Each structure stands twice: as structure tokens, then as C-alpha cells.
Amino acid sequence: MPYATITIDRDFTVADVPRRLFGSFVEHMGRCVYTGIYEPGHPRADERGFRQDVMELVKEMGPTVIRYPGGNFVSGYRWEDGVGPQEDRPVRIDGAWHSIETNAFGLHEFVDWAREAEVEIMEAINLGTRGVEAARSLVEYANHPGGTYWSDLRRKNGAEDPFDIKLWCLGNELDGPWQIGHKTAAEYGRLAQESAKAMKLVDPTIELVAVGSSNRQMPTFGSWEHTVLTHTYEEVDYVSMHAYYQEHDGDAASFLAEGVDMDAFIDGVISTIDAVKAAGKHTKQVNISFDEWNVWYQRGLETEDQPHQVARDWKTHPRLIEDTYSVTDAVVVGTLLHSLLRHGDRVRIANQAQLVNVIAPIRSEEGGPAWRQASFWPFARMAALARGQIMQLSLVSDQVSTKKFGEVDAVDAAATWDEERGKLALFVANRSLEEDGEVSLKLPGFTARSIASAEVLCVPEGGDRHLANVEDNQDAVTLVPLQEVGIQDGRVQLKLPALSWAVVEIDVESA
Structure with missing residues (x-):
């Protein structure tokens, strides 16, 4: 994983x-x-x-x-x-x-x-x-x-x-x-x-x-x-x-x-x-x-x-x-x-x-x-x-192998902080085709209060990675709630399905 x-x-x-x-x-x-x-x-x-x-x-x-x-x-x-x-x-x-x-x-x-x-x-x-x-x-x-x-x-x-x-x-x-x-x-x-x-x-x-x-x-x-x-x-x-x-x-x-x-x-x-x-x-x-x-x-x-x-x-x-x-x-x-x-x-x-x-x-x-x-x-x-300030991330990730680029991060991310709304938005993807991923988010200078929203786009149960929205099935691929996400010991912990993109909005307080 x-x-x-x-x-x-x-x-x-x-x-x-x-x-x-x-x-x-x-x-x-x-x-x-x-x-x-x-x-x-x-x-x-x-x-x-x-x-x-x-x-x-x-x-x-x-x-x-x-x-x-x-x-x-x-x-x-x-x-x-x-x-x-x-x-x-x-x-x-x-x-x-x-x-x-x-x-x-x-x-x-x-x-x-x-x-x-x-x-x-x-x-x-x-x-x-x-x-x-x-x-x-x-x-x-x-x-x-x-x-x-x-x-x-x-x-x-x-x-x-x-x-x-x-x-x-x-x-x-x-x-x-x-x-x-x-x-x-x-x-x-x-x-x-x-x-x-x-x-x-x-x-x-x-x-x-x-x-x-x-x-x-x-x-x-x-x-x-x-x-x-x-x-x-x-x-x-x-x-x-x-x-x-x-x-x-x-x-x-x-x-x-x-x-x-x-x-x-x-x-x-x-x-x-x-x-x-x-x-x-x-x-x-x-x-x-x-x-x-x-x-x-x-x-x-x-x-x-x-x-x-x-x-x-x-x-x-x-x-x-x-x-x-x-x-x-x-x-x-x-x-x-x-x-x-x-x-x-x-x-x-x-x-x-x-x-x-x-x-x-x-x-x-x-x-x-x-x-x-x-x-x-x-x-x-x-x-x-994505509002407010773009945050500089430090990301340490396990790797996945590719023919074109060699070893690359399995997890890819970007984040923004909207001080006025007190919201931190994390945008994150799991590039692994087969394995779920675990992400631990450390927030020095912030206190994470609650998860405001968490959604994920992934292969639905019974589908495959080629599933798409078409005229006769317009909602085959959509965002769904990200189930495994929470705050533990000041860190945000989340689990990403294989081949997925997710957005997590966190209520934070600036120290």
C-alpha cells in the first residue's frame, strides 16, 4: 500500500x-x-x-x-x-x-x-x-x-x-x-x-x-x-x-x-x-x-x-x-x-x-x-x-514505476489556504493502479478542527478504469464521499482508493 x-x-x-x-x-x-x-x-x-x-x-x-x-x-x-x-x-x-x-x-x-x-x-x-x-x-x-x-x-x-x-x-x-x-x-x-x-x-x-x-x-x-x-x-x-x-x-x-x-x-x-x-x-x-x-x-x-x-x-x-x-x-x-x-x-x-x-x-x-x-x-x-494562498508542500511518498519517467511519487498533491474562511483545501491523487494509498497530513502552524468536506473520484464498484460518462449513462463517474478520513493527534489521516483523485477541505485555525 x-x-x-x-x-x-x-x-x-x-x-x-x-x-x-x-x-x-x-x-x-x-x-x-x-x-x-x-x-x-x-x-x-x-x-x-x-x-x-x-x-x-x-x-x-x-x-x-x-x-x-x-x-x-x-x-x-x-x-x-x-x-x-x-x-x-x-x-x-x-x-x-x-x-x-x-x-x-x-x-x-x-x-x-x-x-x-x-x-x-x-x-x-x-x-x-x-x-x-x-x-x-x-x-x-x-x-x-x-x-x-x-x-x-x-x-x-x-x-x-x-x-x-x-x-x-x-x-x-x-x-x-x-x-x-x-x-x-x-x-x-x-x-x-x-x-x-x-x-x-x-x-x-x-x-x-x-x-x-x-x-x-x-x-x-x-x-x-x-x-x-x-x-x-x-x-x-x-x-x-x-x-x-x-x-x-x-x-x-x-x-x-x-x-x-x-x-x-x-x-x-x-x-x-x-x-x-x-x-x-x-x-x-x-x-x-x-x-x-x-x-x-x-x-x-x-x-x-x-x-x-x-x-x-x-x-x-x-x-x-x-x-x-x-x-x-x-x-x-x-x-x-x-x-x-x-x-x-x-x-x-x-x-x-x-x-x-x-x-x-x-x-x-x-x-x-x-x-x-x-x-x-x-x-x-x-x-x-482553491482560494487564498497556494501552500508550499513537503511531500514524501512511496514510488511507482513508469517506463517514461522511471520512479515517481505514488501520491501527487497541491493545497491552498483561505485565511478569511479558515479553510485548508488539499487536492490529492493516488497514481497507483492497483493499491489503495494512505496519506498523513502534518499541519505545523495550524490546528485542524474538523473535516468540512471530503470527496473522491475513483473507479466505482463493479466498474473499471475506462468507465466514462456518456449520453445514456451521464452519471457513471462522479464524486462520492471519501469514507476514510479523519483527524488523529493533530494530523489529518486519509485513505485513497487506487487510481483516484480527491479533495479534502479542512476547518483550520492559524496558530
Whole structure:
């Protein structure tokens, strides 16, 4: 039975919990927008076409910021196509996802949707096929009060008040050869620098994210960030990171340890940022926006859900990468969230990709129901309970063996302390596939009064690790009470089922 001791000392904190860490992503891809968040004519749609069954799940899940409208899509997108009367908007080819884009849903619709969902907007601009002029025009359209061409056009289109979008992405994955408008690091760095300058001349209050490497395996990883930041350091506030993980060839042990890779990826980018800062004698601090991350089963180039690799008909909102997430996937999602939270002093923004249908925690069917996937639960609970300060953990754990990473901790964890509420939240996973785990939590500087709540996501009795929520069985995987948890001699003791993710909220008093 794996055993772990976790020490959380009142005096050792990492940073405040960045609320933008619990972000999501809405791209014009597949059925994320159309029949996802937006489906006029659906029995649960309102007069604007917003699906209220999906909206209810989004609010329950609790994302704080949503990146829009892409993704690969944005590198060929004309933002002007999505404003003005819907009947006048052009229908375009979307080369990124080999689809037809009707533009029935655009900037105004998303702003209205985001306001109802109570999320901040993270707007991406096209630096693939476009550049400085389109970027500054979009900022003027969105944020200038009025009296200019673009701001008056927004008012004419029905939005008297500015959208006041503060967070902007300077393109998407332009290091990737698959990207429309792919560039070298030097080409992108100069374009991003000049676009950033022009955008901040329109609205100096905005925050900007420069494009980092599309993944850690890119041949230009490291050198890309260094070159881009050498050009843009004074103009930007963040550099982006993207990472997707999947189980290969039944190697579940390595898959469950992918948080180790995420930790190393983040640490590498931090080192590069700080090297550029030192070399350039900069005083400001650039941080990280991990604005795409998730489990994604990239099954192969021959399958229908790999759209730009397969000859097929051009369709509006085709089904693309609609992964069904299992108990195993949900535990991995939980550990990836742990990694992000542990690095919350430098990872100040993160967006799980995507929100609905497309590798998403929420699924919906056209004309039919919407439901939570297994991966919904770790995100929802951490978004709700991770408040106050991120705690610095000392974790000593028994090990599990993996092919990819060697020996890794069987138990993985993160924790936060909300002094105002007197709550300590422990988020913890057991990576062992077969053995239950025991965890002893030491709390110097705190007095544990009681267990406020304790829930676990695990394989239910009679199920297996591949169990998932589907349309005909939407609650097969859910959180259930963690049975074996209590306080003994000042320590919190808990027992974790094999292959599980749990959250324990403890009433504490600070010494």
C-alpha cells in the first residue's frame, strides 16, 4: 500500500491563488460553438440562441476566463466577418479545420455569452495572415468609447459601451508548420512586438500574451521563447505554453505521471524567461499563460477526427476530436491542475482546451442533452475551493514505476489556504493502479478542527478504469464521499482508493 506524508506549514506559501488559472477555451472548431454553447432552435436555447443547459454546466464548472476564438482557427480569421447583422456576414472556408464557417456567431455574441457566464474574455488576434493594422483596429473596435471609425461601428452594431477586453493573445502556435502563416521566431518576434506596441497605443491598459512553443517536443523549444522574448519582453506580460497528453499503448502508469512532464516544461520556460530578463537588464516580470492544456487522444492521421489530414467533404461544425474521458483521464486532469497550481507564482493564466464537445469536460448533442464528462469534476472542485494562498508542500511518498519517467511519487498533491474562511483545501491523487494509498497530513502552524468536506473520484464498484460518462449513462463517474478520513493527534489521516483523485477541505485555525 503506497504511503505518503504531506507537510503544510503555515509560514511557507508560494503565492496568491491566481483566479485566471481556472480558464477554458472556446474555439470555432467542430461543435464547440455551434451546437455547443450556441444552438438556435434547441429546446433549451434562449432568444439569442445560447443553450441554457450548457450555460448551467459552465457556471457549475466555474471557469474564470475563456480564450476565444482560437486556436488554429484564428490564424486565418477576419474578425470583421463576425460583426454586424448576421444576415450580412460572409460564409468562409476555415482552412485550419477543413470546415465551413458561417460567422453566425462572432464577437458581439461571444461578449454577450461571456457576460452571462460571468467569465473574463481572453481575445486572440490573427498574426498568421494579418498583422499590425487588423490588431489595432480590433482593440479600437472593442475598447475605445466612441468617436472613431471602429468604435462608432461597434456602437452602430448594437454595443454602445466598450467591451473593455483586457487580455489579448498575440496569435497562436506560429512556431508550428501546420499553422496558417507559420513563422520563424525572429519573424514572429518582430511582428508581435510591433503589433503589441500599436495595440497598447490604442489601449495602454491591456495585457498581452506572446506565443511560446506549441509543445515541449518542438525542435525549436527554448530557442523560440528566447528569440521571441528578446524582441517582445518590454511589450508583453506573458508567454504562452501548450501541452496535451494521452495514454500510449496501454501504458497507464506513464500516463498517470504526465504531471512530471508538465512540471519540467514549466520550469524550463521559467528559466528561459528569467535568462532573457537578466540579459536584457529588464526590471518587469514576464509570467506564463498556459493557455492550452488537456488530455487529447491524437489517435492517428487516418481518422476522421484529424481534420486537416483527411480528405473529406467541407461541412459546417463537423464532429472533431470529441474525446470521451474516463476515470483514468480525470485523475490525470487532476494532477495537471496540481502542477499548474503549484507553479501559480509564475503560471498566472491557464486555459483547459476546450469547453464544450471538442476534447471538453462538457458534452452536448444537437437538439439533445448536455452532460458532464469525468474530467469536469477535478476542474470544478479546484475552481471552487482553491482560494487564498497556494501552500508550499513537503511531500514524501512511496514510488511507482513508469517506463517514461522511471520512479515517481505514488501520491501527487497541491493545497491552498483561505485565511478569511479558515479553510485548508488539499487536492490529492493516488497514481497507483492497483493499491489503495494512505496519506498523513502534518499541519505545523495550524490546528485542524474538523473535516468540512471530503470527496473522491475513483473507479466505482463493479466498474473499471475506462468507465466514462456518456449520453445514456451521464452519471457513471462522479464524486462520492471519501469514507476514510479523519483527524488523529493533530494530523489529518486519509485513505485513497487506487487510481483516484480527491479533495479534502479542512476547518483550520492559524496558530
